[in-house]
Amino acid sequence: xxxxxxxxxxxxxxxxxxxxxxxxxIGFGMFLGWIIATREATRRGLQQDxxxxxxLWAIPISILSARLYYVLFKLEYYLxxxxxxxxxxxxxxxxxxxxxxAVATAIVYARKKGISFWQLADIAAPSIILxxxxxxxxxxxxxxxxxxxxxxxxxxxxxxxxWIINQxxxxxxxxxxxxxxxxxxxxAGFIILLGVRKLGVKRGEVFLTYLICYSAGRFFVxxxxxxxxxxxxxxxxxxxxxxxxxxxxxxxFWFRRYKGLSAMGYKDKTVQR
Numbered sequence: 001x002x003x004x005x006x007x008x009x010x011x012x013x014x015x016x017x018x019x020x021x022x023x024x025x026i027g028f029g030m031f032l033g034w035i036i037a038t039r040e041a042t043r044r045g046l047q048q049d050x051x052x053x054x055x056l057w058a059i060p061i062s063i064l065s066a067r068l069y070y071v072l073f074k075l076e077y078y079l080x081x082x083x084x085x086x087x088x089x090x091x092x093x094x095x096x097x098x099x100x101x102a103v104a105t106a107i108v109y110a111r112k113k114g115i116s117f118w119q120l121a122d123i124a125a126p127s128i129i130l131x132x133x134x135x136x137x138x139x140x141x142x143x144x145x146x147x148x149x150x151x152x153x154x155x156x157x158x159x160x161x162x163w164i165i166n167q168x169x170x171x172x173x174x175x176x177x178x179x180x181x182x183x184x185x186x187x188a189g190f191i192i193l194l195g196v197r198k199l200g201v202k203r204g205e206v207f208l209t210y211l212i213c214y215s216a217g218r219f220f221v222x223x224x225x226x227x228x229x230x231x232x233x234x235x236x237x238x239x240x241x242x243x244x245x246x247x248x249x250x251x252x253f254w255f256r257r258y259k260g261l262s263a264m265g266y267k268d269k270t271v272q273r
Contacts (some may be wrong), residue, residue: 002152004166009141022138029134030059033127040123046115054109054120062101063088069097073229073237094229095132095218096241102128118204118262125210126193132214133186139179140167147176147224176224185217202262204252211249215242 012019037051070092071078071085078085106124110117139145152174155165160177168175192213197206219242222228228236256262 002169004169006143006170007141007163007167009143021141025138025141026131026135029131030055032134033124033131036130037124037127040126041120044119044123046119046123050113050115050120051124054106057109058102058105061105062098063093065101065104066093066095066098069094069100070229073231094238095135096238099128116203118207121207122197122204125207126190126197129186129193129210129214130190133183133190136179136183136186140164140177143167143170145179145225145227146170147178148226149173150176175226178221178224181224182217182221185221186214189213189217202257204256204262208249208253211245215245215249218242219246 007021009021010018011021011024034051034055038048041050042048067085067088073094074092103121106120107117109115110120136145146168152165152169155168155174155177158177160180164177164180165174168177189210193206193210196209201209219239222236222238222242225236228238231237231240
């Protein structure tokens with residue numbers, strides 16, 4: 001029987017303070033996304049601090065909504081273990097919940113500042129999917145969000161380095177590195193979105209492309225996971241949400257063009273609703 005010591009998920013301990021790799025990696029993803037979005041916002045004629053101000057609200061709200069989303073769909077467990085509700089450092093946040101919180105915050109912020117929400121969303125979309133690509137490595141450090149059992153030979157045939165293969169050895173079995181599948185998909189999505197916004201697409205369509213691209217990959221990767229939030233025994237919540245977001249995005253593509261709400265191209269700097 002193979003015996004591999006997993007990578008320590010604790011990065012640093014300073015007295016009573018414990019800093020986990022999970023938090024560092026997610027924080028790094030947010031920071032890098034902020035830099036990219038800020039540069040693009042400045043290039044598009046917005047104030048340099050627009051995303052700094054937005055993130056002061058969006059980050060805590062999206063973290064809370066991501067945790068709330070997760071807790072609500074595992075409510076029976078958390079009612080029996082209420083002390084675990086705040087244990088966010090052990091994982092247990094849902095990206096869809098965070099996305100809902102972030103979008104709601106951005107809509108309110110845009111209205112108060114007199115800025116187009118769709119413009120903000122287009123600028124932020126590549127940063128969001130890049131942050132998601134980076135954030136999945138936090139799941140890797142926690143040995144969570146993995147898929148079903150596989151063999152070591154299967155993982156070696158994927159040409160993965162030993163340090164990834166060994167980390168996928170959990171409780172005596174190897175598992176699909178679904179964190180890696182989704183991370184690579186999102187990285188490809190980041191590159192695609194950078195290309196899409198150079199095409200002069202209509203306002204809002206970079207963000208809608210993000211919703212479609214991310215949701216398509218998430219739908220298929222989710223089908224391999226063993227820790228999915230379930231609506232019923234046969235329905236994974238993330239897959240249902242992914243299909244819903246694809247449908248909503250396609251409808252908004254059509255509706256905004258049909259109603260003339262997206263007449264301006266992404267390259268235009270003029271504020272549009």
